[in-house]
Amino acid sequence: MPTIEIDGRSYEVEAGANLLSACLSQGLDLPYFCWHPCMGSVGSCRQCAVIQYRDAHDVQGRIVMSCMTPAADGARISIEAPEVKAFRAEILELLMTNHPHDCPVCEEGGECHLQDMTVMTGHTFRQYRGKKRTHRNQYLGPFIHHEMNRCIACYRCVRFYRDYAGGDDLGVFASHNHVYFGRHEDGVLENEFSGNLVEVCPTGVFTDKTLSEHYTRKWDLQAAPSVCVHCAVGCNISPGERYGKLRRVINRYHGEVNRYFLCDRGRFGYGFVNSDRRLRKAMIEKQPAVSGEAAQQRLSFLLAQQRGKVIGIGSPRASLEANFALRERLGADYFYAGFGVDEHPLITAIAEIMQSSCARIPTLREIEQSDAIFILGEDVTNTAPVMALAVRQAVRNASFEIADRLHIPRWQDEAVREAAQQEKSPLFIASCDRTRLDDVATATFRKAPDDLARLGFAVAHLIDPEAPAVTDLSEQERSEAEVIAGALKRAKRPLIVSGSGCGSLAVIQAAANVALALPEKAKALSLVVPECNSIGLAMMQGRLLNEAFQLASTGAVATVIVLENDLYRRAERVVVDRFLAEVEHVVVIDHIGHETAEQAELVLSAGTFAETEGTLVNYEGRAQRFFPVLAPADDIRSAWQWLSDAPGQTDWRHVDDVISALAQRLPRFQSCRDAAPFASFRITGMKIPRQPPRYSGRTAMRANITVSEPKAPDDSDSALAFSMEGAESARPPALNPGFWAPGWNSNQSVIKFQDEINGHLRGDDPGVRLIREAGRASWFREIPDAWRVLSDQWLLAPIRHIFGSEPLSALSAPLAERIPEPYLALNPDDASRLEVGEGESVELELLPQMERRVLTVRLSAELPAGVAGIPVGLPGLPGTAFWKAAKLGTIS
């Protein structure tokens, strides 16, 4: 490790770093704007200047930009020399010449990097007398406010949006001090990661519109360590609460998972927590229960009366604890997983492959390091968005190799991009329809699911002849497979990505074969599942929903307890209708109202992720714990509490008891105890406060009612407190509600919590992997026949939308604005055969039930002929892909 001297002291720094990141890694304060830890250096803002000395005899030195200067062994620099401190203050003064003095009314105030850096440089007195330049602001859609006058032109927004996230509708316009960052005209920012602009922007140009609706300063927000519930990636988040309402969600760095960025579904999808459709009161026969206890008694009564005739249906969006409590309460034989009827075998197969395969399941950080990726059948941007962001970075590995050859440091962002031009690491995407990663793909292949699987099987065989061969490959299929297999074989860190997205078991098995075919130590497989706890639930091995339906039809089910699940999203309407009619007593435990709950005799109001504690298992088998950010009100209780509070049933008092029982009962969950410290954890005798040290509004919050403060709610379930008092330092990352350091009020303060810049959190990244690669694996051998277009019916291929395919986020008003109208995607040739055009209606006769639907046609040139795309979960459409085929016709 190189040793550098900073202001006369020696420091060992990481090799290959620049001076800025080396200084920050050492815990030193050095102001910056254009640099971003994972977007590298461009040297535009000139804020991070230091003095560099040639040698011990050089007392003059020269000013260099620390972000653009390698921290070479023996480098001697000064941060504190008066002339460079003056320089930095002058640069800041220049940045402030046009910046409005609107901090008191600016929503960035209190977590503004520009404020922090202004204080840090010591610039306090304004000498500039001229007029400030002004800009027109733009409407950028339901997520983000635009206030260009505040812009200090650090270029981070466009660098994130265009270079990092692959967007093209935000740009920089004009020049000199009129540079303008916005769209070519007013309109919705289209990129799926636009919300990160809020955190990427060092000041208040881009702010969270959803926060603005019920604005609260950062220092008045109560926060908690939490995990996003809107897909299976498991991004760590820091939700913020005040007055019992969830106000916003921001990123919470995790060194292996999400690191700096969230997707817009995760950031803006929290509205369901505050929704009118929340179930806040327990309901008995559609009437509010007298009390929670009364409802509880009703449940106990039902359970006691009908022993042996009660089944439970779990949910992939409910925590391990909730599902386990249901399973435990009723017995494993009576526990049904609650996956969609079509997706149950897929998710189970995925969980099985994950637990038995010798392929490694890479973290997002590892995905970013892959040098060849083959995506088979998954539109990752719409099913696991932040994973897609990682894939987008992975294709840059080729450019880093070019940069290395030219001796350009990898962090010198513009120069690396310039040197590499369009050179990318191989990325092959085989899918039914176009995907949002196509723009960085080496090649794309559009096929029906069976053909996708065949391509995968063929690739596997080409890499490892032991893998079963596809015997009747066409010439074209063979050459496609050869191209992909060749690139994967040449790669040092290849990766296969697939999942349940296109609804095909064969595709998943083919992907598993490809991963297995890769050389020893290079086997890496990412399988995407749809929901936040799909893997956790699959590992619990519940029974099939269809079996429950069958059992009910025999009259063997008197009571069903549906846990956090709307069955109408999981199976066909007629089937669910029949089931609910056949079951005498329907009990729903959920936090949100839906059609199933409307038919329930007993509704027990559960908490969302914002009010309860629980554990979720993400796509990589990582168990991560989320903690309540607000104390539950009304009748809201954790689902496990509803299920365990029945007298005499269990001795569970705290969530930790449930976790311990789970670990004991099902050994594969053993280590989930370690996902976060238990409730008894203390730091020098103190709990960890959820409120920031400057929670100044605390005393005023209820002053209009009474001046005496109510006692803060007690949280006996965790080591966190609903308080501003407690341990401020040495918090384990799994219990850290958010990032803050003295002088660093914005989320940039994360650098103070990393073991090195871009590294892991000090004290270890949260969560624990339940699954490690196993030694055994065998080939899947069921290779489907080549798919043939049928003359009278279309195969329905599921299309996923980041906005709309996931039900909870769809309830968030700003997000709902972005949900497309339901449609049917058709190949233009097919459409003209049917004599329908874009926007015209087409009638679907769904097979085999012959249910009829009318949908608007959307043309998609890339869909294979004979395949129609059906968007999953859009209003009026099934939540999983149980529609498999349809006859299409024009409306007569």
Place this chain on the structure above:
Amino acid sequence: MIMDMNTPLTKNIKPDRAFATLDNYLSTGGYEGLRIAIKELTPLDVQRAVKDAGLRGRGGAGFPTGLKWSFVPMGEDAPRPKYLVVNGDEMEPGAFKDRLLIERDPHQLVEGVIISAYAIEASMAYIFLRGEYHLGAQRMKQAIAEAYDRHYLGKNILGSDYSLELHVHTSAGRYICGEETALLNALEGKRANPRAKPPFPQISGLWGKPTVVNNVETLCNVPHILHYGVDWYQELGRGEDKGTKLFGASGRIKRPGLWELPMGTPIREILEVHAGGMQEGFRLRGFLPGGASTDFLLPEHLDVPMDYGAIEKAGSRIGTATMIILDDKTCPVAMVLNLEQFFAQESCGWCTPCRDGLPWVVSILQDILNGRGRMDDLDTLARHTRLLGPGNTYCALAPGAMGPLQSALKYFRADFERFIRQNTEGIGRMTTKNTKGFSLSAVEGGQ
């Protein structure tokens, strides 16, 4: 003929505004340099000749041309394609030297490009022309077409193994495009922001490939060095530096214009002999020897020779060597404001000191001229000249812009103070007639 040998760059340029056709060019030894280079010399020989000749960049920075070429990776393993790019984005106020060479003897540039591209084994060359140089673009394109016809360009030039394609690209028009890396970005269709150096263009230039960017005039020297030899070239200079140079002068002199003279010609000779001295009724107060981005010099510096080192020693730069004259009837503060407005306008907006510092300078100068100045404004201006100095900014635009300001503060401080004092003493506002009245006329003169 002897006269021609002393003015190799302009020997084909006649006062009648006609331009040298291919035949004209060939009749005075045109494409001989190319023939020698391709038939008799290796690329490294050509590099060596240009290095030995002592040719330095004529675009402003004066970097030795042969040395610049020597950083290009050569040989079998070098990344390909390699590019030669001609910087013809002449937008410096007061500069019009490249225009003359482009419009009036286009084949000279074409030949220079081919030999230089050969020297670095480039297979593709671009001439990046200032957008307003319509006539130049037209004549360059014609010359290039003729060169293709004669196999000076294209596949297997003059029957050799060497091939080169040459294109003209006209700029959309920003001063910053004259900065070589901003030029490359503009050529790639990106925003014309400069790039960080290192990496230098020789390592990662156009499209990330090895690239040399040379000024028009620099390349026009190359055919003659190859044709007439290093010794001949070296003898052309009168002082330290070698060869001849186009020297220009504009302002209130009798004959504003452009002259090809040996390097090292004293400023006095240019102004008094060639430009005919000051116009009647005007006295010389100072001049910007190298154009708008260089420091003022005073009449006391008239005997300094126009050599890179000598001008630097006197406190300025030779720049484009197109002098701008400050006379005694023009307000130096207004002249500086005019220049700074230009630079502030032309800042690309990438780095903070340039983007936000130059407008501040402009606003202070406007305040001073409009009777709102304060004595401490001069300190603020002086502070900016350091803050926007070399190394502190991303490229050389802002440090160049500080040249006239810092020297004006040094030499014409009394003028600044007079404006400010008249304000602070309550005498009333000075006339600001000259604020807008100062103009930078670029008039092409005869020889």
